[in-house]
Amino acid sequence: MDAPSKEFALAGSLEELKIKGRLVVHGGHRPILVIYDRGRVFALDNRCPHMGFPLERGSVEDGILTCHWHHARFDLESGCTFDLWADDVPICPVEVRNGDVWVKTNFTHADLAAHWRQRLANGLAHNLDLVIAKAMHGQLAAGVPQAEIVREVALFGAQNRDGWGVGLTILTALANILPVLPEEEAYLALFHGARRVAADCDGEAPRRERAPLGSRPDPAALKRWLRRWTNVRHREAAERTLLTAIAAGFSPAELADALFAAETERAFADTGHSLDFINKAFECLDLVGWQHAAALLPTVVGQMVAARGAEESTAWRQPVDLVALCEESTSELADLFAAGRGSRDWSGHAALAQELLGDDPARIVDALKEAIRAGAAPADLGQSLAYAAALRVARFGNANEHADWETAHHVFTYANAVHQMLTRIGTANIDTNVTAVRGVLHGAMALYLARYLNVPPARIPGDGGEQLDDLPADPETIGAALLDAFDRQRQVDLAARLVARHLTLGHSPQALIAALAHAVLREDAGFHAYQMLEAGVRQFGAWGDTDEGRHILIAVARYLAAHSPTERASLQTADIARRLMRGGELHQEAGSS
Ligand code: FES
Numbered sequence: 369m370d371a372p373s374k375e376f377a378l379a380g381s382l383e384e385l386k387i388k389g390r391l392v393v394h395g396g397h398r399p400i401l402v403i404y405d406r407g408r409v410f411a412l413d414n415r416c417p418h419m420g421f422p423l424e425r426g427s428v429e430d431g432i433l434t435c436h437w438h439h440a441r442f443d444l445e446s447g448c449t450f451d452l453w454a455d456d457v458p459i460c461p462v463e464v465r466n467g468d469v470w471v472k473t474n475f476t477h478a479d480l481a482a483h484w485r486q487r488l489a490n491g492l493a494h495n496l497d498l499v500i501a502k503a504m505h506g507q508l509a510a511g512v513p514q515a516e517i518v519r520e521v522a523l524f525g526a527q528n529r530d531g532w533g534v535g536l537t538i539l540t541a542l543a544n545i546l547p548v549l550p551e552e553e554a555y556l557a558l559f560h561g562a563r564r565v566a567a568d569c570d571g572e573a574p575r576r577e578r579a580p581l582g583s584r585p586d587p588a589a590l591k592r593w594l595r596r597w598t599n600v601r602h603r604e605a606a607e608r609t610l611l612t613a614i615a616a617g618f619s620p621a622e623l624a625d626a627l628f629a630a631e632t633e634r635a636f637a638d639t640g641h642s643l644d645f646i647n648k649a650f651e652c653l654d655l656v657g658w659q660h661a662a663a664l665l666p667t668v669v670g671q672m673v674a675a676r677g678a679e680e681s682t683a684w685r686q687p688v689d690l691v692a693l694c695e696e697s698t699s700e701l702a703d704l705f706a707a708g709r710g711s712r713d714w715s716g717h718a719a720l721a722q723e724l725l726g727d728d729p730a731r732i733v734d735a736l737k738e739a740i741r742a743g744a745a746p747a748d749l750g751q752s753l754a755y756a757a758a759l760r761v762a763r764f765g766n767a768n769e770h771a772d773w774e775t776a777h778h779v780f781t782y783a784n785a786v787h788q789m790l791t792r793i794g795t796a797n798i799d800t801n802v803t804a805v806r807g808v809l810h811g812a813m814a815l816y817l818a819r820y821l822n823v824p825p826a827r828i829p830g831d832g833g834e835q836l837d838d839l840p841a842d843p844e845t846i847g848a849a850l851l852d853a854f855d856r857q858r859q860v861d862l863a864a865r866l867v868a869r870h871l872t873l874g875h876s877p878q879a880l881i882a883a884l885a886h887a888v889l890r891e892d893a894g895f896h897a898y899q900m901l902e903a904g905v906r907q908f909g910a911w912g913d914t915d916e917g918r919h920i921l922i923a924v925a926r927y928l929a930a931h932s933p934t935e936r937a938s939l940q941t942a943d944i945a946r947r948l949m950r951g952g953e954l955h956q957e958a959g960s961s
Contacts, residue, residue, distance in 0.1 A: 379462075379469040385409065392424050397473040398951045400460060403428060403444065410444050411462040411471040417455035418498070420948050433457075452490075455499050480510035485520065488562070492524045495570040497563050497938065501945030504559045509949070514554060518543045519656035521562045526663050528569040530576070531670040532645050534895045535561075535568030540652040541902035548881050548905065556889040559942050560898075578604065578666065580611035587618065591626045598630040601673045606630070607666045614661045623665065624650055624792045625803055627672070632806040634677025635684065635691055636814045640782030642668075642675040643807070644899065647785035650792060678810070683817055688729055690816070694809040697733045698802060701809070704740040705801035714743035718916055721756035729816050736808065745795055746804035750787030753811045754907050755916055757783040760818055761900075761923035763825035766860060773930050776821050777896050780923070783811045784903035787910075826861070826926070830868030830918055839865060843875040847883045850925070854887045854932040863929035864922045871918045881905055884924055892934040900927045 379385070379393045379402045386404050392414055393400040401414035401424050416423050416435045425436035432450070433442045440454030447459040461472040477483040484506030491499030507517055518539065525536045539561030546554055585593075590613045597606035613626060631643050646668045653661055678684045679691040716739060723735035736749060744752075757780040764776050786807045793804070829836060840846050850866045853859035870880050888901050904924035911917040 375472050375474050376463070376470040377473050379411070379471050382409075382464055382467050382469055385469055389428075390424055391469070392422075393471055393473075395473065398458075398475065400471050400473065402462060402469055402471060403433070405431070405444060409462050409464060409469055411460045412442075412444075412447055413458045413460075413475060415948060416440065417449070417457045417502075417948065418453070419944055423457065452494050453496055453498070455487075455496070455502065481507065481512050484510055485512070488517075488520060489524070492521065492562060492566045492569070493528075495566040497566075497941045498945055500562050500566060501559050501942050502949055504562060505555055505945055505949040508551075508555055508558070514543070514546055514558065515655060517558055518561070518652075519660070521558075521565050522652055522656050523660065523663060525565040525569060526575065526667050528574050529572045529667075530574070532649055532667040533568040535565035536652065536667075537645060537648045538564045538895060538898045540648045540655065541898045543655050544651060544902055545881075545885060545905050548878055549885055550882060553882065553885055553889055555946070556939075556942055557885075559945075560889060560893075560938065563938065575667065578607050578611060580615040580662075581608055584612070584616045587613070587616070587622060587626075590616070590618075591629055594626050594630040595633055598633050598673050603670050603673045606673050607669045610666050610669060611662055614665065620650065620653070620658060621793050623661070624789055627665075627668070628789050628793065628807060629803040631672050631675075632803060632810060634675055634679065635694060635810045636678040636782065637675035638671065639678075639778045640785070640814065641778075642672050643789070644781050644785045645671060647788050651788070678814070684813065690729055690813040693729055693733060694806065694813060697736075697809060698805050701733075701737060701740060701805040702801040704737060705746065705805070714739070714745070714748055716742060716744065717748060717752045717755060720744070720749070720752040721759065721916075724753060724756040724812055724815055725759060725819070725822075727816070727819055729813060732812050732816060733809070736812065746793070746801065746808070747787065747790040749804070749808045750783070750790040750811075751907075751910055753808055753815065754780070754783040754787045754903075755911070755920065757811070757815055758904070758907060758920045758923040760815065760821055761927055762828050762864070762919050763822040764926060765822060765824055765826055767824075768821055770930065772821055773927060774896060775818050777900055777927060779811070779814045779818050781896075781899045781903050782814060784907060786811050788906065826864075828868075828919055828922060829861075829865045830872045830922075831915070834868070835872065836865055836869045839869040841869075841873060843870060843873075843879055846870045846875070847879065850883055851887060854929055856933070858930075860926045860929045863925040867922050867925045868918060871913065871921070877908065877913050877917070877921070880921060881908070884921070884928065887928055887932065890936060890939050891932055892936060892938050894931060897928060897931055900924055 377393050377395055380391045385391055389404055391402045399414035401412050403410045405428050414422050414424055418438055418440050421437040423435055427434050431444050433444045441450040442457050447457040449456050458475040460475050463470045484503045487499060488503035491503050521539055542557040542561045546557060549557055590609055593609045594606055627646050631646055649665055649668045653664055684690045720735060720739045724732055726732055761776045761780055790804050840849055846866055846869055853863045888897050901924060904920050907920045908917045
């Protein structure tokens, strides 16, 4: 071909174009639609940005191209859409030389990263899943670091909604597991996180800025005030106090201690969601940078001060007054910590977890006391609590009502949040122990109240050397069988057995975690599924490839199996975006129909 440059392709003669009105250029590039309209020549990607159907079937009137398929309308000259759900169509340079029409086959932008960042901002602002998916794909292809993308989305979510929500929690949970995901799954994870943030912000009033106090009270006063304002549900005061602590340079551990203390003024607040959101805000800052603390952290305050505590519920008051038991025990347990009997090599986590699963709340408190005397640190208690809560899920009886899964889930994610917060806080000061004790006690009582979920308990496969020889042996076949199980309803026990089979044969836990993540990311998963996956991966990290680690991943698999499959509409959107972004023909047959 006699091309003026390698980047240009011959579309045809101008006369032919005038007669036909439009031509399509095929080749090793995207199909290009060339249109003649009122004396001018235009060239666009022939694949409609909405779903990839050929634009050559569209109509042109008054400089507006209307897609034949779902009637999205585009400015012919710029490719910009009048219908935001369809996205803009890329255009390319076109030249008429010696009576022939040449089009430049490269659609690229001068600064790809900047282009896709702007597209992501547009997609988030207008809650457009397809635009978000394409922008996510575009940014990753342009080499934008994943952490930078998470930061963009997190800051959008913090600014465009009056409080931390489900979307930011999902974003953070998925960002936490990005390191264990293959590239394709990272795209899906970021897409899901961003689309849920956009959905959360859609139609919401943006957040109003608040300022720290002009003074810098001492840390103890700020912590006291935060508890006081939480008690009287004074959101503005609590936010200004927290902002002052941030401005005063509190460390992440000190901020965690202050917020944990305020949050535990109420027991198991909002069935654990309040603490889980707080913990996720801290984890989000670990991911996006603590320089954004003033923008992100105060977003949790609104829910924290408004949350309803379990002390208001009958179940926590009768037949045993669990709230009174927690209050009586707090100072005693805190004193035990303060006595400093702890040794750093305490390893009774699994044994304590079994005690926490008992059916006598006073004995549960005694077990905690004994563990502290034997050397357990606050974070150790958190780890035991989280493992015990995972066992509640792993042993969840199939005879329970389906909605009861959420009861088990709430305790587990709360316990995981307690563990993560206590790990972050450490053992820096004595006050911390009161905070720590309250969180652990509240978690232990929530766990106690959920004991009926294990009556009768589901059997955990793989214990006692059980080999499960009726199942496949190689990891690929096990993985395929696991995904197949998630493809069908009510495969809870089969999913558990496959997880046990994989781990007891010594196969890679990372491959198993990737399969579980894939099982979540391909679904229109509910909020709790993301939480369960991430908390499970986090807790597995604490135990490693042990019996306890196996129990935790079995808990994750059983929960996910109980909530799969779904319609997978968002996966369809992600697939369309991926294929559009990769170039090549989509729906070619539709063009010739
Ligand atoms: S509007 Fe063009 S494919 Fe849907």
